[in-house]
Amino acid sequence: MKLLRILLLLPLLWSGFSLPASAQQKPAAGVFVDQQGVLRWADSRQEVALFGVNYTAPFAHAYRAHRAVGADLEQAIRQDVYHLARLGVDAFRVHVWDVEITDTLGNLQPNEHLRLLDFLLAELKQRGIKTILTPIAYWNNGYPEPDTGTGFSSIYSKAEAYVNPRAIAAQERYLTQFLNHQNPYTKRLLRDDPDIIAFEVCNEPRYHEPKAQVTDFANRMVRAMRATGLQKPIFYNIAENYAVHEAILDADVDGLTFQWYPQGLVSGHALRGNLLPYVDQYPIPYRNDPRFRRRAKMVYEFESADVLQPIMYPMMARSFREAGFQWATQFAYDPLAIAPYNTEYQTHYLNLAYTPGKAISLLIAGKVFRTIKRNQQFRRYPADSVFGPFRVSYREQLSEMNTDQEFYYTNTTRTQPKKPAKLQHLAGVGSSPVVTYGGTGAYFLDRVAPGVWRLEVMPDAVPVRDPFETASLRKVVTSIRWNEQPLRVQLPDLGSTFTLRGLNPGNRAQQQAQDGALAVLPGSYLLSVRDQDAAQWTTQAARVGVLGLSEYVAPLPTPDQPVAQPLPTVLSAPPAQATAGQPLRLQVQVAGAGPQDSLLLVAQHFYGRTRRLPMTRRSLTTAESTVPAELLYPGLLRYWVVVKPQDKSKGLPTLTFPGSVPGTPRDWDFYSPEHWEVPIVAAGSPLPLFRAAHDQRRVEVRGTENAFSGWADYVTTPAGEPALRLTVPVAKAGAGTAEPAPAVSLRAYFADQLPGRAGELAGAKELLVRARTSQPGARVQVLLVTRDAAAYAAPLTLTTEWQTVHIPLSSLQPAPMLITPRPYPGFLPLHFRPATQPAQLRLTDAEVLQVVADGPAVGSPLHVDLESVWLQ
Incomplete structure (x- = not known):
């Protein structure tokens, strides 16, 4: 009888234990993972390389904020998806806020959040954008507000979710119902939609030993998903819990997922200085493990958090391809309706209208990701800042792509397009030898036919506050202005006297260029040679790729007033x-x-x-x-x-x-x-690099987030002046890390503080540090870092008394730069040193101060108190 029961159960068990896609006789619809761990298109067998964003309008704060500002959510989603298509995005991922679409038992709840997700997926499908969904988020929905979600993730924590039987059952029930949910807009079950190419089980789980329990949970979730008939690849997060990564390598999954926040999160202000070394490489510790090599690799989230510089994304995309990733999605694209305020995750800020340079850098990064071969190796920064048709320059704040048919740039450039007569697509911010533009918004030029181009011009974006400070829907951080701007276009097939005609609804503009020059307001336009019959291109049905020629999306001026009367x-x-x-x-x-x-x-x-x-x-x-x-x-x-x-x-x-x-x-x-x-x-007075009394909101002070990690606080000197306190805790017995790491550090960007005294820099001879320590013998180091990320260091010898330590600049020696704020995930390198650097510091190139406290802390926490650092 027992044997008969087992035989009867075998079909059910087999459906739950389906082989990975690499071993299936018939590939999963859309894509499959081959035996070498390569994600391939099922029809062509070509490798997949998709690049895009996360976007969260149907859920949590984004949903509530749209309601608060009176936005129509369906219209908002349409507009944002248009901009994503405009930027060449072909990948979308989101961790679904299960807490908003389930009950505590894991039953799927048909509601507005689920409907809007369905609507979003349908809009993405129309633009040819592929999706990977993560059904379980483990988050409640409050951040940055109080929680209001009532699903199973509201009662089970991440740490409890994989060990509590009721939580496990709720997740199985939810995964089953979610995959079998039919999208009313596409009429497809989510598990069968060809544009949803894969699923990641859960977002950033929290595990601990024993490892077997982790593997069992992962396999149980996979079985629940396979039992629905799902044939698509299933991915699982391996980067979040390095201590138990072996457990995921042993699990029955097709792919592994990673994230990258190279300079941490939530600094509370914009990070400045050359951060390109932070994204120079993405080394994975277990990259040679056969279990790792046979799985597909996906980056579910990445971001250059707290950074507005338009140079980070292309370098990140290059590092991803070097590491073997085939999917990468930024977190998170800001919805247009709430982008003026940057309230959805203040540490992120990306929107075509409001961060034009950064948005064009995302476009270029997508080109990098699709152009660079998987596992292609590069030299280390700065030698790798020019690769293929791409160039990245910190000093010029410029990312660039230049091929026969495409020319893209994030800032004014002097680069000549490779073959102007063969250009098909151009996008930029600022000016170039092909386009001279007076505004600050992005613009796009797409060749429709010989002598016919579509022009799209975004309004001016003017920063008015640091977007990474505490956010509020009552506080605008970027202003939009609909200014008429001078534009000069020099394209060979247009000539110098082309005509301009408005395309988007309500745009009745008509002009004739004089020597290629005219004046334009934001909008979409048709440019054509004078004798060209352009009537066929002005119909509502005319398209270029997935974009309608007459489509146009842009925010109204800030504040919402008539264009002619914005308050300055x-x-x-x-x-x-x-x-x-x-x-x-x-x-x-x-x-x-x-x-x-x-x-x-x-x-x-x-x-x-x-x-x-x-x-x-x-x-x-x-x-x-x-x-x-x-x-x-x-x-x-x-x-x-x-x-x-x-x-x-x-x-x-x-x-x-x-x-x-x-x-x-x-x-x-x-x-x-x-x-x-x-x-x-007076000339000759000390030049300030850091002053605790003035710079609290300008500096980054972090521990390294390991067993020895320290923290910081502000105290006062005996004279009542503020001082920064770096604290090193007593090391725990048996604690250790894969890479020796300093406990706590200060990073202070000072280049923008010295333009009024730039002429005196070359004459400085020494570094003055006003500080003390609670324990003599503490290992403390002071570094100056140049614009080319070359660091020069000297030891800082302190006593328990306040003193001004004089460090001759000539004593600073080449040394590794500490990558701080700390990169995430935690297995990434903590130090960077260029392959070559000058033996002596060139002070006029210095821009960043680092003070690093290593310890040791003996008996009680070690304190390093720092009042000021000066040059003299």
Whole structure:
């Protein structure tokens, strides 16, 4: 009887224990994993290489925020998917917030969140974007607000989810119902939709030993999924729990998933300096394990968090391909409706309209990912910053792709397109030898036919606040301006007198170029040679690839006012100091001021002379003026910027910044106390690199997140001045790490603090450090890092008394740079050293200070208190 029961159960057991796709007689629909661990298209047998984003509008904060700002979620999704297609995205992944679409038993709940996910998947399908879904997120839905989810993930923690029988049963039930769910828009079961090419079981689980329990859980989830009839590859996270990675290597899965946050998360401000070494490589410790090699590799999330520089994504894509990945999706693309505020995960910020340079870098990164061969090896940075048709430059803040048919750039470039006559696609920010543009938004040119091009121009994006500070839907961080901007196009088949015609609804623009030049507002346009019959390209049905020629999506001006009457804003970042007796150039960012509006700099030596200085507009969004030397004697310089509208008939007032206050500082009733200020110091005074009293919001202070990890705090000196305290804990018995790591460190970018004293850098001879330690003999190191990521270090010998330590700059020796904030996942390298570097530091190239505390802590935690670091 027992044998009969076993025989009867065999078909059910076999359906649960289906072989990996690599061993199946018939490949799974769409893609399969071959015996070498390569993900291939089932029809062509070609390798898969897909690159894209995560996007979360149907769930959690993104869903609630859309409601809060009054956005139509379906329309918002359509608009965002259009922009993703515009950027060449062909991969989408999201960890589904199961807590919002299940009950506590794991039953699928048909509701608005699930419907919007279905709608999103249908929209992605129409644009040819492939999907991998992660059904289990393990997150509740609150961040950054209180939790409100009521599904099984609201009662079972990550650590409990794989050991609690009720939690395991809920997950099995949910996976079964989720895969068998029919999308009402596509009429497909999720498990059978050919555009959903694979599934990842769960998002970032939390496991611990014993390993066998982890393997058993993973296999049980796979069996539940296979029991539905699912034939597609199943991926599993291996990067989150390095201590038990063997358990996942032993599991019955087709692929392995990884993430990459190369400089950590949530610094609370924009990270500055050369971070390219952080993304120079992605070495996987177990990459030679046969169990690893026979699995497909996927990056489910990556991001250059807290970084706006448009240079990180292409280098990350190159490193992914070098490591053998076939799928990579950034986390997370910001929905257009809430991108002005960057409230959805403040540490991330990516949107075509609001971060144009970074968005074009994502486009280029996708090209890198699809062009570079899997496992292709590269030299290390900086030697690898030019590869194939790609170039990445920290100094120029430029990512670039240049082939016969495509030319893309993230910033103004002098590079000549390889073959202008053969160009088919161009996209950029700034200007190039082919396009001269006066705005700050992105633009796209696509060849439709000989002598016919589609032009798409995004509005100007003007940063008004650091987008990585604490976020709020009441605080705009990037302003959108619909300015008419000068544009000059020099494409061989268009000539110099081409015509322009508006394409998007409501765009009735018609112009004829003179010497290739015209003026454009945001929109989509058809450019054609004068004698070309372009009528066929102005119909609603006309398309280029997956994009309709007449399609156009862009946000309204910020604030939502008529285009002709945006209120101006002005931003300035005053230098930390300026040298007495030397003229000082001050530059500001401007939004909303028309080209004919006048800008004045009002400069005053505190309680002394005041000068009104005209400002020169370098572009519609930047202006500058030079304060004369006669005002720059030792003391304090205060300054304001006055914006005077040229057209008084519009009723716009004269405004003074900071504060956007009516009137000017010289008016008798000007009441605002706000101003910008710059200390003026005598030549030869110490140059500040770090001051604990001023720089709390500018620096990165982190432990290395291991058994020896330290932490930081701010304390006061006996004189009552703030000091940064680096704390090293006492090492635990038996603790250790794969790579020796310092406990805690300070990283301070200082290059933007010294432009007012740049002429004095070359004369500095020593580094002055005001500090103390609680335990003599502590290993503390101070480093200066250059723009080319070459580090030079010296030991910092401290006592228990406050003292100023003098370190001759000549004593700094080449040394590895500490990669801090700490990269994630934790197996990635903590140090970087270029293959070659000059023997001596060139101080004029230095931009980053690092102070590193290693310990040891004897008997009690070790404290290193740091008040200031100066050059003299």
